[in-house]
Amino acid sequence: MRFIPAGGGRLKRRGVWIVLTVLLVGAGTIGSLFAADAVAHGDAQKSHRAFASSAVGIAATLKLDLQHESDLILGARAFVVGNPDASEAQFAQWANTMGALQRYPELQGFGESRIITASELPAFAAKPVIEAVGASVSSVPFQVIPAGSRPFYCFTVLGLSRNIKESLPPGFDLCAGAEGKALLASRDSGRDALEPLKVGNTTTLSLVLPVYQGGSMPTTVAARRAAFVGWIGMSLVPDVIFDTALSGHANTAVALRYGGTASTVVLRSGPVPKGAQVASIDLHDGWTVLAYGTIAGGGLFSETDSLALLLGGITLTLLLGAFIYVLGSGRARSMLLVDERTDQLRFQALHDSLTGLPNRALIMDRIDQLLARNRRNGTTGAALYVDIDDFKNVNDSLGHEAGDQLLVAVAARMASTLRGADTIGRMGGDEFVVLIDGGLPSVAPELVAQRLLDVMGQPFELHESSMPLVVNASIGIALGDRLSGGELLRDADIALYQAKAGGKNRYDVFHPEMHSELGRRIGLEFDLRSALADEQFRLVYQPIYNLDDLSIVGVEALLRWESPTEGLIQPDEFIPILEQTGQIREVGSWVLHQACRQMATWHARGDTLDVSVNVSGRQLDDDSIVGHIRDALRVSGLDATSLIIEVTETALMRDANSAVGRLQAIKDIGVRIAVDDFGTGYSSLGYLRQFPVDCIKIDKSFTSAIGSSPESKALVRTFVQLGKDLGLKTLAEGVETPEEMDVLRADQVNEVQGFLFARPLEPEILESRFLEPMRPTIGTTRPE
Ligand code: C2E
Ligand code: CA
Ligand code: CA
Numbered sequence: 001m002r003f004i005p006a007g008g009g010r011l012k013r014r015g016v017w018i019v020l021t022v023l024l025v026g027a028g029t030i031g032s033l034f035a036a037d038a039v040a041h042g043d044a045q046k047s048h049r050a051f052a053s054s055a056v057g058i059a060a061t062l063k064l065d066l067q068h069e070s071d072l073i074l075g076a077r078a079f080v081v082g083n084p085d086a087s088e089a090q091f092a093q094w095a096n097t098m099g100a101l102q103r104y105p106e107l108q109g110f111g112e113s114r115i116i117t118a119s120e121l122p123a124f125a126a127k128p129v130i131e132a133v134g135a136s137v138s139s140v141p142f143q144v145i146p147a148g149s150r151p152f153y154c155f156t157v158l159g160l161s162r163n164i165k166e167s168l169p170p171g172f173d174l175c176a177g178a179e180g181k182a183l184l185a186s187r188d189s190g191r192d193a194l195e196p197l198k199v200g201n202t203t204t205l206s207l208v209l210p211v212y213q214g215g216s217m218p219t220t221v222a223a224r225r226a227a228f229v230g231w232i233g234m235s236l237v238p239d240v241i242f243d244t245a246l247s248g249h250a251n252t253a254v255a256l257r258y259g260g261t262a263s264t265v266v267l268r269s270g271p272v273p274k275g276a277q278v279a280s281i282d283l284h285d286g287w288t289v290l291a292y293g294t295i296a297g298g299g300l301f302s303e304t305d306s307l308a309l310l311l312g313g314i315t316l317t318l319l320l321g322a323f324i325y326v327l328g329s330g331r332a333r334s335m336l337l338v339d340e341r342t343d344q345l346r347f348q349a350l351h352d353s354l355t356g357l358p359n360r361a362l363i364m365d366r367i368d369q370l371l372a373r374n375r376r377n378g379t380t381g382a383a384l385y386v387d388i389d390d391f392k393n394v395n396d397s398l399g400h401e402a403g404d405q406l407l408v409a410v411a412a413r414m415a416s417t418l419r420g421a422d423t424i425g426r427m428g429g430d431e432f433v434v435l436i437d438g439g440l441p442s443v444a445p446e447l448v449a450q451r452l453l454d455v456m457g458q459p460f461e462l463h464e465s466s467m468p469l470v471v472n473a474s475i476g477i478a479l480g481d482r483l484s485g486g487e488l489l490r491d492a493d494i495a496l497y498q499a500k501a502g503g504k505n506r507y508d509v510f511h512p513e514m515h516s517e518l519g520r521r522i523g524l525e526f527d528l529r530s531a532l533a534d535e536q537f538r539l540v541y542q543p544i545y546n547l548d549d550l551s552i553v554g555v556e557a558l559l560r561w562e563s564p565t566e567g568l569i570q571p572d573e574f575i576p577i578l579e580q581t582g583q584i585r586e587v588g589s590w591v592l593h594q595a596c597r598q599m600a601t602w603h604a605r606g607d608t609l610d611v612s613v614n615v616s617g618r619q620l621d622d623d624s625i626v627g628h629i630r631d632a633l634r635v636s637g638l639d640a641t642s643l644i645i646e647v648t649e650t651a652l653m654r655d656a657n658s659a660v661g662r663l664q665a666i667k668d669i670g671v672r673i674a675v676d677d678f679g680t681g682y683s684s685l686g687y688l689r690q691f692p693v694d695c696i697k698i699d700k701s702f703t704s705a706i707g708s709s710p711e712s713k714a715l716v717r718t719f720v721q722l723g724k725d726l727g728l729k730t731l732a733e734g735v736e737t738p739e740e741m742d743v744l745r746a747d748q749v750n751e752v753q754g755f756l757f758a759r760p761l762e763p764e765i766l767e768s769r770f771l772e773p774m775r776p777t778i779g780t781t782r783p784e
Helices: 009-026 030-040 043-082 088-098 121-126 179-189 221-227 238-246 304-327 329-350 360-377 391-398 400-417 445-457 485-501 513-531 571-581 584-604 624-636 649-654 656-669 685-690 700-705 710-726 738-746 763-769
Strands: 002-004 107-117 152-161 193-199 202-212 228-236 252-259 264-268 277-282 287-293 382-388 423-428 431-436 473-479 507-509 537-546 552-563 567-569 610-615 643-648 672-678 695-698 729-732
Touching: 043 088, 043 107, 043 202, 043 228, 043 238, 043 252, 043 277, 043 287, 088 107, 088 152, 107 121, 107 202, 152 228, 179 193, 179 202, 179 221, 179 228, 193 264, 202 221, 221 228, 228 238, 238 252, 329 360, 360 423, 360 431, 360 485, 382 400, 382 445, 382 485, 391 400, 400 423, 400 431, 400 445, 431 445, 445 473, 445 507, 473 485, 485 507, 485 513, 513 552, 513 571, 537 584, 537 610, 537 763, 552 571, 552 584, 571 584, 584 610, 584 624, 610 672, 624 643, 624 656, 643 649, 643 656, 649 656, 649 672, 656 672, 656 685, 685 710, 695 710, 700 710, 700 738, 710 729, 710 738
Parallel strands: 473 507, 552 610, 610 643, 643 672, 672 695, 695 729
Antiparallel strands: 002 277, 107 152, 107 228, 193 202, 202 228, 252 264, 252 287, 277 287, 382 431, 382 473, 423 431, 537 552, 552 567
């Protein structure tokens, strides 16, 4: 940001510091230090700072608007590439689903234009219906505008316009006018072009983007010409953009400058206030925002103190004048340059270079302002901490460039759902903060959070990925007053932590008990570090039955933790912590060894059960899992065919490609694989084909709903059918009632597991009550 002084005030203030130094060195009196300091931080500077921050706010709004436009234009390009022969109606329908005209009030119209050669003209002109879409006018006679015969024309072939009067008439040759040159240059360069475009009485801003076959840009000019399809273009009404950006910023004017390769376009919002200062903000994509505002005078005469300071200031200013006179103007100019650079750096220092959003430093400043403002007005503000779920997976599987693209798209999407009064910033990584001012008309922060979750859930189209990408986010909300902005943010962060722990893709509102819940979790995390070494883990075993004759065919090993401080803790509580800290690999390996050893012991007594061991997604993330399984089998002597590995559907999908490879390696050992919690993941049924699995374990949510929900019942039937088609065994988990069992039997589910038959049991109990009595001929002692 650059400040160009309109008067001499700046020099005075800077001089105060210089004089201050001179006085300090010369006299070193505390009195003059105080006066100089006070003047230096006077009202004018405050107002100067307020202007700076208001300029930054305006620039941020404008930047987001421009991002919306480029989002839309990229979307339109993707549509045209994917549907090269789309009709007007299909295009209009697509635009409608995008909500283009409703969501972007500045958008006057948009569409696709193509080059039509002189020889193609008769056929083009004779096309039966050339409609001006957007209003109900149907056929308009075709007529080349401006009239005349030329070697080629640039006509709009698909278009949508807000207002029929302002839509381009069919036959309007975009290449005949001044903007034609820019269009052709953009075809050759592959870059976008921006031109003022006059249709009827309105001058709009036209932004066009070339489209090539296949969607990607060829590397040479000749290849670009050969693959050229047309242009996607949109026309924007600059005033609408300015109105939103300037709302809340009285006495300010703004200009937007676009310095393309071929030309520079400047758009202005209105008259520049008299005596205005100008702040220039580079948006780093060809656009520069110039904000003009007057600096309000401070109330210097209202208090004797400030009057005294003013007099002091005048005296210092006089001294400064002399000083500058002596030093000469050359020095002053270089100081000015230093200041300009400093201001530019300050803008960069306060904004995130990827998304252009306010960064952590600026957000912290805004939160303090938010708290102060709400305290004054007696309203309740809020901070939302937003974090993308499993963002690391995107980076890992699609690369950092895709990750960056996703962040930009997420930022744009979030911004488009917020009101102008709300602030959004990027705290770093995949963390964003939204600040909601409590002033009227206020929207409940929970609603804002829900809306954010809704819009985030829509798939993202990235260049880097051929498939639309679905990501979710978790949100922590903190409401009301705090001693500092940092505290509000910390509370929102704690609530975010809860939202993540509570299953992600959700929001949680902070309440003070969360502090103690967090404290507990941190305590558990601490205790877990020594749990394995101190032998606090053990396994219990839940029997699995064949549904035909209700004989026990196997057991599932389930982990328990006897914490020294809290007693028995269930896996749902501590396994997520082990996963987060990475300890799950070590603990998981222990589980494998322990379960195999136990089963080998039972086999030695003559039992022939299988043992199922749960393996978490984090364990499947690296190749060591295969070694751990092999070791556990070798050390225990258990036959590989008696071991079943349970992997959840979600774990499979985390990184499907490497999961397939590892599962295949596990199968090659002879171990079987079951898909756990089947039906709860987001995957399609068809994906199962690509994984080498043997069994699906239908999640207990379906089993429990079998009696009450026809959908669940139908789904279970589908799962069983799918299992049959793919030659997989089906098992229903969580069977609690005889009625459920009957339905499952009618559906021909193979195996069952649930409290109806047996709970998870200590090995001794299982052995004494459920397993074959020991045969006298085999083994005499029970190894531990
Ligand atoms: P899961 O793999 O789905 O295990 C089945 C869970 O359902 C067990 O809970 C079991 O006690 C419970 N259950 C079984 N029958 C019924 C029933 O009829 N009704 C109800 N309401 N529940 C039933 P548990 O032992 O608390 O384990 C919870 C989850 O923790 C497991 O779900 C599994 O995902 C995880 N887990 C347990 N042990 C391990 C382990 O060694 N490694 C890993 N990675 N995860 C484990
Ligand atoms: Ca399981
Ligand atoms: Ca399960």
